[in-house]
Amino acid sequence: MPETAPITVPGPISPPHRLLMGPGPVDAYPSVLSAMSARLVGQYDPFMTRSMVETQELYRHVWGTTAEASVLVDGTSRAGIEAAITSLVRPGERVLVPIFGRFGHLLAEIAERAMAEVHTIEVPWGQVVTPSAIEEAVVRVRPTLLALVQGDTSTTMLQPLDEIGDICERHGVLFYTDATASLGGNPFEFDAWGLDAATAGLQKCLGGPSGSSPTVLSDRAVAVVRSRARIEAGIREAGDPVAGDFVRSNYFDLGMILDYWGPRRLNHHTEATSMLYAARECARLIALEGRAAVIARHVRAGEAMLAGVRALGLTVFGDVAHKMSNVVAVKIPDGVPGDVARAAMLEDFGIEIGTSFGPLHGRVWRIGTMGYNARRDAVLATLAALEQVLARFGHPVRAGAAHEAAADHYRGSAVDGREATA
The missing domain is CATH 3.90.1150.10 (Aspartate Aminotransferase, domain 1)
Known part of the structure; x- marks a missing residue:
């Protein structure tokens, strides 16, 4: 073997003791950390399949929904955001993003990267957007998707969502929210508020580590995701020279992720097993406490x-x-x-x-x-x-x-x- 430079091998990981009282990440529940150390199983082991089904049901409870399409997107909360937006919107479609802090700008950027025509309305940091301002913009822009943060940690503001679903329904607009900073510590009612898609992360009120993004879709959103996939597959099959404009991420394709989490268990990726255990335990603790x-x-x-x-x-x-x-x-x-x-x-x-x-x-x-x-x-x-x-x-x-x-x-x-x- 050729000689290599000597390496100094560090000791085992040993983080300092901290009390994380910032805007996230925060200390994980001890039982979440314990769950992450549980032994691994194969991705099609009956125990793994059962754990995925249990996790889906637990997150339906957390989200306040009966929607079937309750899954985890492997990756940080931003992975869930990207999966939702890029799977719901095709290039050229209009997306409206009301902005009241840093993370509204993030939603707008991701929609722009999805080649959407992005429109924004903004209020000063420290305020929230009124339903009337959102409806006025919806009427003016006529978007396919309204993308709205619920809780923005950059400003600490909580955007009311209870009237927005009705606005979107009246005007035929899909309604998505990023609930990373708010889910678990503030009211959230997916069905009652008329949402079509929502994503979050574990590292804030859910009390886990960053690395898994609970995601939920309404039946209407699932139908849109499926139709997008069929349209784009047809364009590529036809050899359209601009087909590249319609190629979404494979990893963040919610249609494929739904097939993986659905009854057919079509292989998409190897599930992040330890993160699945963590996400399951976060939701289990909420159900246990109420x-x-x-x-x-x-x-x-x-x-x-x-x-x-x-x-x-x-x-x-x-x-x-x-x-x-x-x-x-x-x-x-x-x-x-x-x-x-x-x-x-x-x-x-x-x-x-x-x-x-x-x-x-x-x-x-x-x-x-x-x-x-x-x-x-x-x-x-x-x-x-x-x-x-x-x-x-x-x-x-x-x-x-x-x-x-x-x-x-x-x-x-x-x-x-x-x-x-x-």
Whole structure:
């Protein structure tokens, strides 16, 4: 054998202890991590097939739907977004994207890469888009697809969706939402709200690792996906010189993924087994605790964190009436070096909070309370550390004020005190 350069072999992976209280990813539930270490089986083993069926049913419960087309797209939440948009839209069709934060821009970019004719409407960061503004744009643009983020962590805003489905139905528009940041910690009703497609990720309120994207399609969306596949196959078979314009990704082809997850189990790819186990456990925990109870726990933790940061004299960014339950953005006080203070939280206390993007970069911190971390001890520990760091950099705080405000909120909540321990 030819000689090779010597290699220094690193030791086994050993991450530092962290409490992830940013906008995601967050600490996974312990039982999710345990599930990921379970032994592997072949992709057509009866146990594997049964696990896939169980996962589909569990996510129907999470999504609030009876739709058959409940699957996982292997990859991060962005994989689900790309699969949904590129499978529902053909080149030249119009897509309308209302934008109220960074991730609306992402939906628009992915639709542009799918060669759609993309139209956008925007509101200032910290606000949401009104149904009337969306309907006006739908009437004006006449899109095939409305693509709308539910919860945008860049601004912490939660876009109301309950009236949008009716608007889309009246005008014959497909309705898709990215619920990555919101699913599991905020109300979501796929059927009742008239959605046609939705995607998410595990790494926020679902309390798992990034790497799997739960995805659901209505019967109408499934029919569109199937028709797109037939049209594009016909174009390629005919030898059309512009057929390349109609070739979608193989990996993100939802028609093929549906066949893989459906009763025929047509081979598409080798399922990411450990991520399947993780996704199944995330949804199982929600079903075990109760969907409404999980949302209530997120609301409780979010309101306690909100009370605590206000007690520290911090100003909350955006329209609090439309804030997600699971993350709050606070303006960095004058004189406090934002990134240095965040580094001190991490180095001295092992607690991570987030900065932001675009026009909010360097202006706000984003503090999350989601998934396994939507619990009392995580909230109180984060507030205690933040109080110490703010005092170090000269921001006036009353010792114990944040802890007192958050603890008072928990004591005043009409709950039995149970928290996430799975």
